[in-house]
Amino acid sequence: MDTNGATTSSTAGGGSTSKSSSKKHSRKPVYSRFTQQELPACKPILTPGLVIATFTIIGIIFIPLGLVSLSASEKVVVEIVDRYDESCVPSNYSNDKLKFIQNPSINKSCVRTLTVPKLMKSPVFIYYQLDNYYQNHRRYVKSRSDKQLRSVSDEKSTTDCSPEDKTVDGPIVPCGLVAWSLFNDTYWFSVNSKTIEVNKHDIAWKSDKEHKFGSNVYPKNFQSGGLIGGAKLNSSVPLSKQEDLMVWMRTAALPTFRKLYGKIEQDLQANEKIQVVIQNNYNTYSFSGKKKLVLSTTSWIGGKNDFLGIAYIIVGGLCLFLAVCFILLYVIKPRPLGDPSYLSWNRSPAGHPN
């Protein structure tokens, strides 16, 4: 009959010839692990042992790291912070600081004394710190022209810089609010009536000096309008050597920031008294900003910032604590791995009729 005939014919084909010809009759697609979803895979299961081990390892690695960072920040780095904007206003102007700062004829110098708490090894870095100063405001960040800074031929590309883009004499170089608001307080340091030299070279990023600010670009028409925003620039010095400008133009991330002013290349002994003569030129009074002078040494991890060290210690400590908790829970309330009695249909056999 039909069926047997079909059976015998294909069987004979399978037996006598090789496997490949019997495969020719099949319309099965070619087997590949990729298409049949049978790729070799690692199937990690978060067993209690793994969880406890992970927490323990993290704790063991992080706590020493945190201690190292913290000790670098606490012991190695010495920092002096001195707020001077309130006290550098003469007493007769203390109610009207704005008038004081905006009057160019009043003498703005002010003398402060700083005490060195511990030996500060050279180089000691001088920063000015501004609070409540939003260098990260959108319109401020936008108001600059990097093209102009790079080369003379792009002098005229001042589109984003308005209102500080051009005067009747031509385009302002460097244009924009960022450059216009250049910080102009100055500091002179002396100890025991001996002047300490401040090195103002190499305070800007190397990439700024070499690539971003052109060596043939000179300031032009800068701060020539009615409203003066900050420092004036020497128009015979090219931009690639104007390090204060370069430091200022690297807009800060947060409203409280500090920028590098210069370096002192000698050691400062403990308990030394340093006289600082400050020219209090910069107007932070109209927006209740604060000005601070900072002297700081650095370590391998940077300046005085306990945050990383403390964060490491907290995370590491938390992990060890959690590891201990899990060990206790594992002992008190164990659940055998893979126990079928925990399956939901085995737990409530009564259930519902569906």
Added chain:
Amino acid sequence: MIYVRESHVEKMGKTQDVSYEILNVLEFNSTRKRQSVVCRYPDGRLVLYCKGADTVIYERLGTGNDDLNKVTRVHLEQFGSAGLRTLCLAYRDLAPDLYESWNEKFITAKSSLRDREKRLDEVAELIEKELILIGATAIEDKLQEGVPNCIQTLSRAGIKIWVLTGDKIETAINIAYACNLLNNEMKQFIISSETDAIREVEERGDQTEIARFMKEEVKKQLKQFLDEAPQYFCSPSGPKLALVIDGKCLMYALEPSLRIMLLTLSLNCSSVVCCRVSPLQKAQVTSLVKKGARKITLSIGDGANDVSMIQAAHIGIGISGLEGMQAVMASDFAIAQFRFLEDLLLVHGRWSYIRLCKVVMYFFYKNLAFTLTQFWFTFGTGFSGQRFYDDWFQSLYNVIFTALPVVIVGLFDQDISSSLSKKYPELYKEGVRNMFFNRRIVAIWACFAVYQSLVFFYFVSLSSSTSRDSDGKMFGLWDVSTMAFTCVVVTVNLRLLMMCNSITRWHYISVGGSIIVWFVFIFVYSGIMTRFDRNDNMFWVIYVLMSTSYFYVTLLLVPVAALLGDFLYLGVQRWFFPYDYQIVQESHKDDADSINTPDSEETKEHLTPDEARSNAISQLPKEVSKHSGFAFDSPGYESFFATQFGKYVPPKAWDVARRASMKSKSKPK
């Protein structure tokens, strides 16, 4: 003109080819449930042969030959009980003038432009009456291999299975027994139109009377069953319920007034069998469940009569095979055998659900973590709207830096292997109950995204407030944001690895590749300065950043601190509140990787030709031709046919019990 090879006893068994001329063919359609041909014998005799379902043929028989009709009816019931599909054959001699007049009407009807079907039906009615019964045929239409197992597994998975068939009630019940849908412990509710009371009314012939009476009967029965039902499922260990309903009764039960009762009753039953249903009724029943019960419905069928049902359901599956490709062409999915439905639902359906939930949740999470970081930044910019990240970072985040890994997860993630998915069909209920994508899960992911964004922003910005390294210089906005973005990309990609159930080498490649692409991109982006840049914020940023030890210290801290919360949550969830699939994973974690497929060919390389042949035979599918007809898996056929040949085959024990229970049910006819 057709030729039939006949051998008659009178002609001494000699075969000869006799020619018959086919004059008209009245096609089969599902409303008429019959088909006929009119043919002319060599000697000029005109005969109409008709073949169809027994009910429609019996309606059209002439008087006389009542004995034959009764005996045939008994035979038909026996065939039905044995699970065979029955047909009746009848004929009628036609007088030439009767035929001529009818033929004219037939030709007009056939060539009419409007309502051709209806007119053909009417014309067919005219001639298909006063038939003389020849006899009945019975065919075994066997179940495919693996169907009972498949149905049992699917009902363990919480899927309710209804059978809608055009067969008689006995055949349908038999099929249901064979499929494990019905068994003797179930309480069966039968609503049939072949009771004696209904037959009496039908014989009277008044259509309105019949309709009214049937509707009353159906209503009464539905009510009665609905009242009886509650007592059975109050006790959890009580018998399950099953409903068997006939096509004619279904017609009345689907009317708006009775529909709700039917729906309530059938939803309480674990299986429903509908027999003698027309294709339209199949679609109506499917819509009833789909719209009335608001459950997800899946229809599976293999013939042209299943097309409307396939299209009415949420998901329609066509079985490609012997009855043509109609069902396949109308369906959403096509499979080759019924038993593949198990794979389709329990393996691929389940995996699809899990993968979809993971992909969607991960997408929202990674964008939330990324965007909220900028949100915390706005508090520090005087709400001026300054962006924290560079434009290119934002544009390419979803395109390059975090895109590929989630695609790989969506393709390859498997919580448990395919064989285990079929072994534990109850896991399917996780998808039914929507356990992996509900408000709670979304809220948890959102909370962790918020926590991570806080870590990203504050850890990075607070730790960069002083000198970048020992040379005293300070970071600016763009340096801090590049550091934060690096942390975001690394963390978000590592989080993906934490949420995978199975990690293939493509996962490693895509996750590692995404992070590497980020570094390559930022190296290139901050290394070049073109005339077309609006500003050079990013110039040389990454090189300076990576030359400080601050970068590495922060890059180690921030992802670990951010993922700590997630890791803790995953550990606690798996330990104290495990999902079912997690328990299955744990109990089978030491199984050898089941990459060898059951019919893997590698084992047969070293066989002798004989062994190869016997292997090949054993691997052939058991059904080869549609005309063989065995392995119905149904009880009784062996003993039935054996008795016809006068041989004795002992019936199986379960068969005896079943037949006994069925006989008592089929008594009230």
